[in-house]
Amino acid sequence: MSLTAAVSGFVFFLLSAPVIHSQDDWRVTYTSSKVCALKGSTAEIRCSYTYPYTISGLYTKVEETFWFTKESNDVYVDLRTDPEYSGRVQSHCGNNYCTLTITNVRESDSAEYKFRFTTNQPGEKYTGDTGVSLSVTDLQVQVNRLLVYQFSKWTELMCQSSCLPPGHPHYVWYNNGQKIWGKTSISYSGYFYPSDRISCAVGGYEELRSPSVLIQSPNAWRVTYTPTEVCAFKGATVKMHCIHPSMTNQAVHKTFWFTNTNGGRPVDLTTDSEYSGRVQTQCDKNYCTLTITNLRESDSAEYKFMFTTNQSGGKYTGSPGVTLSVTDPQLQINVRRPTVHSTWTELTCHTKCQLPDHSSYIWYKNGQKRKEETVYFLHSPLNPADNYSCAISGYEMSPSPSVYAPKLPSVSVSPSDEIVEGSSVTLTCSSDANPAAKYTWYKEGVDQDHERLSEVLQLVFSSIQSSDSGQYYCTAENQLGTKTSEYIINVTYPPKLPSVLVSPSDEIVEGSSVTLTCSSDANPAANYTWYKGNQTQHQSPEGIHHFSSISSEDRGIYYCKSENPHGEIMSSSLSVDVQYAPKLPSVSVSPSDEIVEGSSVNLTCSSDANPAANYTWYKEGEDSSKASGQIFTITDIRAEHSGNYYCEARNKRGRHNSTLHLIVVPDLHFSGSWKYTAAGTITVVLLAVLSLSVFLWIRKKGASRDSSELEERRDNREQGRIGQQEEQGDLQYASIHFSNHQADPRDNREHGQQEEQGDFQFASIHFSNNQADPLYSNIRPAQPLRHTEQQEGAEYAAVKFIRAPRIRAGEDPAALYSTVNKN
Secondary structure, three states, X not given: OOHHHHHHOOEEEEEOOOEEEEEOOEEEEEOOOEEEEEOOOOEEEEEEEEOOOEEOOEEOOEEEEEEEEEEEOOEEEEHHHOHHHOOOEEEEEEOOEEEEEEOOOOHHHOEEEEEEEEEOOOOOEEEOOOOEEEEEEOOEEEEEEEEEEOOEEEEEEEEEOOOOOOOOOOEEEEEOOEXXXXXXXXXXXXXXXXXXXXXXXXXXXXXXXXXXXXXXXXXXXXXXXXXXXXXXXXXXXXXXXXXXXXXXXXXXXXXXXXXXXXXXXXXXXXXXXHHOOOEEEEEEOOEEEEEEOOOOHHHOEEEEEEEEEOOOOOXXXXXXXXXXXXXXXXXXXXXXXXXXXXXXXXXXXEXXXXXXXXXXXXXXXXXXXXXXXXXXXXXXOOXXXXXXXXXXXXXXXXOOOOEEOOXXXXXXXXOOOOEEOOOOEEEEXXXXXXXXXXXXXXXXXXXXXXXXXXXXXXXXXXXXXXXXXXXXXXXXXXXXXXXXXXXXXXXXXXXXXXXXXXXXOOOEXXXXXXXXXXXXXXEOOOEEEEEEOOEEEEEEOOOEXXXXXXXXHHOEEEEEXXXXXXXXXXXXXXXXXXXXXXXXXXXXXXXXXXXXXXXXXXXXXXXXXXXXXXXXXXXXXXXXXXXXXXXXXXXXOOHHHXXXXXXXXXXXXXEEEEEEEEOEEOOHHHHHHHHHHHHHHHHHHHHHHHHHHHHHHHHHHHOOOOOHHHHHHHHHHHHHHHHHHHHOOOOOEOOOOOOOOXXXXXXXXXXXXXXXXXXXXXXXOOOEOOOOOOOOOOOOOOOOOOHHHHHOOOOOEEEEOOOOOOOOOOOOHHHOOOEEEEO
């Protein structure tokens, strides 16, 4: 078990019932009214407090909390500033609970402790009337009985204290510093020698051992020193006293004081060269005094007295002796403000050593002597530029260190070069002040409010961030004043993700002024580069890309790059859409060659526009539109479709149109076919007549002689049948295709007469019963016979039919003929 753990645990609350002191809503509650602690241990005293949340609309704020034992004229001494508790007290408060911790308690710490808090409410402060009583005691070895047997003594001892742990603790006994095993009860008895020193402790708290007791009989040899500790100033005179026993059967042979030994033998101070002319000894019966003048710091030592008797080997020295401390005045000034808002300050001068007789303190302000008194009170605010010191009368050459308010603090930063985000940075605040200054760090916040960071000398950022940049303040404060220094932290870091904006943010119209803005948090400030796709557009430290008159070619996807010496980063994409009226439309016709009657034609219009254009087709000279849409289709085009057409492209930004001239030509192939069809029909009729004539001629040659009336009637019947068929529309019509192509020899054999001519025309005849028109309905060109026929020029003929006269008896049927005009 560590000393701290053992010592801090030896505190007992004698009365566990809480002690409550209140006035209306103001209240201090102590955990116990009495606390007992062993000397050298750590004592803890606890309390809680409450107060009204608001008074007259003003929220209550606690401004100061402290513990005290001393008060005078409504002035309370904070234990943390009391020199008797210097370095031994701590006060921890949180959530209206406070704990006072006193380490290494002394018997002089036995007192009543109270808690006090003050608020921002005018005149509102509160202290419990009855505090907590602390009792500090020591373990003592008490000798109950002592019997002497020759050279040893039978003794009964008791380990006693008024502050013992509850239950049934066990005890530890020591003889000459060595633990006596097996002895664990509160009492212990046995035989002891005159040189034995006995002490005790409570089990588990061996560090809090009682003082040792020397077992002596009433008539034993002993030396008693008064006092056992002496403090004196350098150059002063000190006296030490002792009493030795009266000898009834033995005469004291020699007495002397010593501090040094020579080979284990004490050296009489009157013969010690270091004290030559500075020591005197004087004895009156069994009372002796040592006087040392013109003290030196080297005189600090333990002094003992020795006497010898006329008995052989009879000599004795008391142990321990007198401890002398020789020091400079080493004055210390305690500074205290009774309250936070107090307008006056109390200065107290004191030293570790008792003042010599008829001595007093001398006070100095800025080196000038002011007055002589024990305590110096200043009832007006101190000037922070002043300093104060004190001295002891007669020792003016050894004044105390001066006390003064903090000087302007200086702030240092480590590392001292550029502060980069993510690095470790330490700010150190220092100020020349006495008493030592307490440091507080602040950071300037919104509306110039100061954010309290910590009360430390050094402000450490283990991984500093860009958000830590700003103005910091270091305040050095002691009881004499406050000084504040500022420091600006500039954290450098690479650019953050840029934000990109376009202005105006609504629709962008061609010809307007447009600004692209790129911004990025960076330190040092970033440089910006604008890109359109992969092409660099503009570079500037401002991050602005301006179009004084934006055009349609400027639309597209833009990016911004932000960079500084610590890095670079690309922005997200920014789409710039430029709206504009339609450009001059482009018009076209398909098919693009000669437009022939009866064909299908597509007129196409296109225009660059944003938003996309709507298209309307018009024909010149007509009021209404012909069609809507990018493509205008005319099926079965006619000659009357010829003319000027224009296309209008329109969007909400404007309109534009273009004109197209359309020429429709007759279908020559279609017209020739009609003529050929008519000629073919005539030819068929002609061939039919010729065939009939041949038939009749053969009948005439082979038949018996008939009368002319019979032949005429038969001929009339045939002609009437033909005429009837013509009238009824039974006459067939054909599509006739004439060609100048050389006739096949086989054809010549069959048509000798045509072979002789060598220019005989032939036709492909297709009859149809679908049309009533006997001559020229549904006439189409014949299909080519062979490839060679397609390559050679075709000759077409217009055939004119001449009705042949009725064949009379005896007439040659060959008299029927037709007139063919080559076209």
